[in-house]
Amino acid sequence: MSYINPTDFAKKMVDAGEAKVFMSTRDTLIRAYMAGAILALAAAFAVTVTVNTGNPLIGALLFPVGFCMLYLLGFDLLTGVFTLVPLALIDRRRGVTMKGLWRNWGLVFAGNFAGAFTVAVFMAIIVTFGFSEAPNEVGQKIGHIGEGRTLGYAAHGAAGMLTLFVRAVMCNWMVSTGVVAAMMSTSVSGKIMAMWMPILIFFYMGFEHSIVNMFLFPAGLLLGGKFTIMDYLIWNEIPTVLGNMVGGLTFVGAMIYATHYKTSPARIPDTADEQPLAVPAE
Template sequence: MKDDSSHDAYGPAKIALLVEDVGIAKARLPLFQMFVLAILAGAFIGFGAAAYSAVMSGIDPAFGPHKLLGGVVFSLGLVLVVVGGAELFTGNALMVMAAVDRRITAPELLRSWTVVYLGNLAGAAGLALAFGFSGLLDGPMGEVAARISQAKAALQPVEAFFRGALCNALVCLAIWLTFAARTVSGKILAILWPISAFVLLGLEHSVANMYFFPQGWLAASGVPVGDAVRNLVWVTLGNIAGGAGGVALAYRFAYLGKPAR
């Protein structure tokens, strides 16, 4: 019989090699291409966040089943990033694997993170502005948008940091699992459950917040800019810790040999 092993999922050791190779390619993208792909990723995550805001309109956001449905629709963002192809800051925490093995330099890693972060911000905020002009934030969706941004701004730094770390552990695990899949449907299923779980649990994603805060301002949330910036700083640091440390380094040391000297 013909061997059909090409349809089998990749094992963790192979995934580690693939993730590291992709990290090298990401670090060496031309600057303009990197920035454009980052803008797209910010907008893609924004579409997922907008869909979440619409789903939560008129219902109790603390009720678990409702938040699970919100997580399912929010997953659209990462599906678009992975399948459509774009550069997402939180997922690029996995590039640390290549940096630890000295296959990319620290300046290359920081260049990528900085450019992609700014591009994600531009894409997410730009999409929020488009929704503001659409009139969709004038009704129930706008009320939800204001409540979401107010709740995020009220988080204390320690809360924001750890919610960010836990969030990006799940996001990077979702991306890790997509490397196991060899079909689009497999990649979508790999994304669905980790992302739905982080939304259900009320965790914090920096790029999603780049959309949620401008959306809230356009819906008259009254959140001070300083509170939004503070949230983004602590959530971003948590995202780096959870993705780079909690996932990337753990798998690197588990599957790619001895720790780098």
């Protein structure tokens, strides 16, 4: 699969973060919009497969097709730039500032949301025949997901919020591992294989992904889900964004940067430890 060693792809991570900071507003928005739309379509696909087969594992096994597609096309998710862009700032790349970081994050958030919301509207039309009848089984499932992952957390109060945040942290631990995994190979098949594994884990485990939720929850509201916009924002989207940021930057970006890009000097052997092993008497 033309494997690239960690030292080399760590440099590619920092270079990618720098490039995203200086990308034009138009290109950033277009790439973020398409990423949000493709990931939302993959989520709709996975829910449809789960409903039709009755087996969530099959839906989780197939969901990564959207993630792989959008990264092979060079599009950007908020969860990915949470991990890559700060590395360019930490590395003190010339011209990279906090203002540039926030600009990139803000544009990618807006583009991802617009793309995901577009697919939410399209799917709502499809599962209701243009809002002329009640949602079909897939539409009902989407509505129930929104209820369970807002009001379900709210019912547990602070413990629910903690659970939501930790699920979001673990989500981007896996998703950003997928983003980095794409840099481990120079072949398409190698990239897909490496990306597929962590994305499968996040989706099947029910972790909270801010961009997937930009599709599921607006779609759920359009389809009559029994929760409100404020429920969505307070008991899902805002904590999920924060958790995704912590998970990607802390457990993926910072760790790889620290050990593979800014590698500590090797230990100098202690001369006392270099004595030859005693040869047992015959």
